[in-house]
Amino acid sequence: MANFDHEKIKEGVRLILEGVGEDAGREGLLDTPDRVARLYQEVFAGLHESANEHLKTVFGEDHEELVLVKDIPFFSMCEHHLVPFFGKAHVAYIPKGGMVTGLSKLARTVETIAKRPQLQERITYTVANEIVSTLEPHGVMVVLEAEHMCMTMRGVKKPGSMTVTSAVRGTFEGDQAARSEVLSLIKH
């Protein structure tokens, strides 16, 4: 993965400003390329982080039943239009082998994966797959609900429309009752 190139982004932003017919040299825009480069460094920080690093923090604990962290706010950038999509992630898993991860680490995993040029589906299944491969739990279920700015401020212009995606792994796959339990806990 190439390093973050601040100067390259500044140059790109200057070109965009010129491309839309702005005077990139006018006072109000002088610092904009630098600000946008810093903004991108922040919102794309996940490109330079390892998604499963967080999950490696584990504790011995004899709980082999549901753990659900719900309503995790996330912000991401649609890779087609480079505008935000944002909403809530709900992450459920059933630990195995007496090992649980820190609750905040589930939220950090969502954040790292969201902070890349993304599709909602890819965030959803990547979070699920990272938990499966790192914690090897009985099961994982990840649900994301989000509003896409590319569908609200432009294009089809449908403000308020929500996209819901899910990824289920392990015991949840064949267990409708367990999936329903998670969904009803998410709703309440």
Ligand SMILES: Nc1nc2c(ncn2[C@@H]2O[C@H](COP(=O)(O)OP(=O)(O)OP(=O)(O)O)[C@@H](O)[C@H]2O)c(=O)[nH]1
């Ligand atoms: N599956 C999926 N599609 C997405 C996501 N974010 C944006 N899109 C869609 O990506 C598609 C890109 O379609 P294109 O026809 O190539 O681009 P476009 O002409 O800008 O499309 P419109 O948005 O319909 O105007 C659109 O349908 C978007 O709604 C996402 O997270 N997942």
Ligand SMILES: [Zn+2]
């Ligand atoms: Zn988009």
